[in-house]
Amino acid sequence: MEIAELTEEDLDSYLELFSEDESAKQTMERAGFKLEKEAFKNRLSSFPTWIKVFVLRSDRVEGAVCIAGAENLNLPDSALIVDLRIRKESRKRGYGSMLLETALEYARKKGVKRVVTIVSEMNVAGIKLFHKFGFKPYSILQDYYVLGENAVAMEKVF
Numbered sequence: 001m002e003i004a005e006l007t008e009e010d011l012d013s014y015l016e017l018f019s020e021d022e023s024a025k026q027t028m029e030r031a032g033f034k035l036e037k038e039a040f041k042n043r044l045s046s047f048p049t050w051i052k053v054f055v056l057r058s059d060r061v062e063g064a065v066c067i068a069g070a071e072n073l074n075l076p077d078s079a080l081i082v083d084l085r086i087r088k089e090s091r092k093r094g095y096g097s098m099l100l101e102t103a104l105e106y107a108r109k110k111g112v113k114r115v116v117t118i119v120s121e122m123n124v125a126g127i128k129l130f131h132k133f134g135f136k137p138y139s140i141l142q143d144y145y146v147l148g149e150n151a152v153a154m155e156k157v158f
């Protein structure tokens with residue numbers, strides 16, 4: 001198992017991660033990503049600010065984290081964890097933590113002062129994971145998801 005930047009060879013396996021989860025598609029669509037290979041590649045290469053996808057892979061992608069600059073969201077010196085996910089059958093083995101650590105380290109080295117993320121308030125695992133890494137809730141986003149659940153905006157200040 002290794003963590004590396006997403007390559008073109010990873011793309012099919014990476015995009016498969018989202019087929020497991022309807023709300024994941026919604027998260028990515030909010031960031032302007034269609035979960036189809038060519039459209040995804042084009043969006044990555046024309047993203048309005050810096051963006052990185054790190055994957056955890058063996059013979060396939062087991063999980064990934066996507067982090068981007070947040071200047072375009074009026075959050076200077078900040079980065080947004082757009083998405084973090086691990087295949088269902090590979091959860092609870094520390095992989096989510098490894099990927100989050102990689103993304104935070106990358107942001108720190110880039111001089112980012114604050115990292116934010118948005119998680120469904122129903123997502124106990126996600127909230128606990130970010131909390132464990134020092135993220136604190138700072139805002140509730142009412143009716144953020146299609147099914148009407150609220151989201152929690154969380155931040156970590158370096």
Ligand SMILES: CC(C)(COP(=O)(O)OP(=O)(O)OC[C@H]1O[C@@H](n2cnc3c(N)ncnc32)[C@H](O)[C@@H]1OP(=O)(O)O)[C@@H](O)C(=O)NCCC(=O)NCCS
Pocket residue numbers: 082083084085086087090091092093094095096097098118119123124125126128129130132
């Ligand atoms: C959230 C997610 C990324 C966690 O990945 P993971 O590899 O299972 O996480 P780890 O094994 O590194 O666990 C780290 C911490 O997360 C929390 N956690 C993970 N799964 C949990 C669960 N099912 N219930 C409660 N807490 C959980 C715990 O605090 C855990 O620390 P601990 O083991 O010391 O208790 C994974 O559940 C996932 O892909 N969920 C769907 C996508 C998602 O919700 N992403 C987050 C919002 S973008």
